[in-house]
Amino acid sequence: DYYSATSELERLLDVEAFIVEKFEEYLDRAQQEQDNIKRFLDQVEKLQPDHDDLEGYFGNPLNAFTTIRRLVYDWKYNVFEPIFNTTNLEDYKSSISGGLKTIDFKGPNEEDLKGATRGLLRLQNIYQLPTAQLANGVLAGEKNQLNISLSASDCLELGTNLCEMQEYSYGSEWLLEARKKINEDSLGFISPNVTDVEILEKLIPAFYHLGNLKLANKLNNEILEKESDHEEALRNKVAYEAILAKERNHRPRKPSALSEPNKKEAKESYQLYKRVCRGELRQSPRQQRKLRCLFSHQNVAFYRLAPFKVEQLNLDPYVAYFHEAINSSEMEQIIEKGLGSMERSRVGQSQNATTSEIRTSANTWLWYNENPWLSKIKQRLEDITGLSTESAEPLQLVNYGIGGQYEPHFDFVEEPQKVFGWKGNRMLTALFYINDVALGGATAFPFLQLAVPPVKGSLLVWYNLHRSLHKDFRTKHAGCPVIKGSKWICNEWFHEGTQVFKRPCGLSSDEGKFLHFENK
Numbered sequence: 001d002y003y004s005a006t007s008e009l010e011r012l013l014d015v016e017a018f019i020v021e022k023f024e025e026y027l028d029r030a031q032q033e034q035d036n037i038k039r040f041l042d043q044v045e046k047l048q049p050d051h052d053d054l055e056g057y058f059g060n061p062l063n064a065f066t067t068i069r070r071l072v073y074d075w076k077y078n079v080f081e082p083i084f085n086t087t088n089l090e091d092y093k094s095s096i097s098g099g100l101k102t103i104d105f106k107g108p109n110e111e112d113l114k115g116a117t118r119g120l121l122r123l124q125n126i127y128q129l130p131t132a133q134l135a136n137g138v139l140a141g142e143k144n145q146l147n148i149s150l151s152a153s154d155c156l157e158l159g160t161n162l163c164e165m166q167e168y169s170y171g172s173e174w175l176l177e178a179r180k181k182i183n184e185d186s187l188g189f190i191s192p193n194v195t196d197v198e199i200l201e202k203l204i205p206a207f208y209h210l211g212n213l214k215l216a217n218k219l220n221n222e223i224l225e226k227e228s229d230h231e232e233a234l235r236n237k238v239a240y241e242a243i244l245a246k247e248r249n250h251r252p253r254k255p256s257a258l259s260e261p262n263k264k265e266a267k268e269s270y271q272l273y274k275r276v277c278r279g280e281l282r283q284s285p286r287q288q289r290k291l292r293c294l295f296s297h298q299n300v301a302f303y304r305l306a307p308f309k310v311e312q313l314n315l316d317p318y319v320a321y322f323h324e325a326i327n328s329s330e331m332e333q334i335i336e337k338g339l340g341s342m343e344r345s346r347v348g349q350s351q352n353a354t355t356s357e358i359r360t361s362a363n364t365w366l367w368y369n370e371n372p373w374l375s376k377i378k379q380r381l382e383d384i385t386g387l388s389t390e391s392a393e394p395l396q397l398v399n400y401g402i403g404g405q406y407e408p409h410f411d412f413v414e415e416p417q418k419v420f421g422w423k424g425n426r427m428l429t430a431l432f433y434i435n436d437v438a439l440g441g442a443t444a445f446p447f448l449q450l451a452v453p454p455v456k457g458s459l460l461v462w463y464n465l466h467r468s469l470h471k472d473f474r475t476k477h478a479g480c481p482v483i484k485g486s487k488w489i490c491n492e493w494f495h496e497g498t499q500v501f502k503r504p505c506g507l508s509s510d511e512g513k514f515l516h517f518e519n520k
């Protein structure tokens, strides 16, 4: 008992002092943790975009990427883990986790981050954007057009993902960028875990795979200078030096098994697509000489008063803009109506259709019978094309996001009877541009050396089939990646089935024309 002797009471004081000390330590630590969390929260608050222009904000690929990464990792490391690892107040924990469930269920995951990585890679590859510039928000020229720079952790994440995808060349560039940024990074504290050694650990195998063993070895030594007992680096050192020594004895090294030559990149149409999207490849003045801008009534009485504004883009095969073909309220109505049912786009036919990197967009369909207000648009499409919509498809609404694209393809199918039955193949494509795209997103015709920039309210029209209904392989086309902004289009496919008096055959068959474009 404590009441009978003072000595025991004295001991009690000692115990109390000890407890005070421990709790002070604990509070100090908790305070530090809270300070960290508070700093993180302040920073996130500062990063919050203007909510009136979220479309503009996420139209910027760097904002989209860094937001996804923040939600996938930074919250976890800076808030959730510290709180859940140290707090034992059950009710506090459960009130937080209750609130966080929504984030857990609906928040982006690592797959989203990989998708965003692939989007940026596509932009870089197709538009040839230098890594250091892109990391600082520069797309072309001097200005920081994207108004944001990526942090060291963003660059590390990109580099790591790219190396995992065996894109060692781009991957190593992003890792080098991360290295540059760890020193200058004002947002560095957001992911305090990024260290130079951590970056080097990713960078070294990348250079090894690229066949640059000298550099891999040099960087490996840099790790050892910092951490002389780094096990992997010690192992690497032995292996690398052995190979380098052999090389010095003039025994050439077997080329390392680099990633397989890329089938897609090897295709001529893909190479042309990239050059057309970049604006490197265009029609020559000679090719453009016969193109005209004209007012046209297309033989419809009404349009004699208010003719269409036609801009010819190619005569054979015929490709043309019809400007101001749809008005603002119609465009708004289309987007509003479709917005709720947009789904990731697929390629391939009906049951076999799958999502693919070939087509990164979301789409939905608007049926004329369910949307009587579309009848005016339908009538206008008939007037413009002179074709019947009886065998046409529903209107398709499409939205492309970060790096969103549609790689070169034909709109007609191989076996129309199987896929479309009596309606036959897709004879003509009519494509409304529903918004202006800040940068990128042209519709490209690689074989025609033609990139058609989206113009809000304009309709792009082209024939996919020859007059004799044979496939015209020159009409291979694509949607170039969106660099900034987002792209909304709405398209109608007219089929051959009901056009017998609308677009009759010529005097001779077109069979066998331009076949060499088929597999190019």
Ligand SMILES: O=C(O)CCC(=O)C(=O)O
Pocket (backbone or CB within 6 Å): 398, 406, 411, 441, 442, 443, 444, 477, 478, 479, 480, 489, 491
């Ligand atoms: O996005 C584009 O500009 C082209 C779209 C396209 O070719 C299609 O949807 O079939």
Ligand SMILES: [Fe+2]
Pocket (backbone or CB within 6 Å): 409, 410, 411, 477
């Ligand atoms: Fe298409």
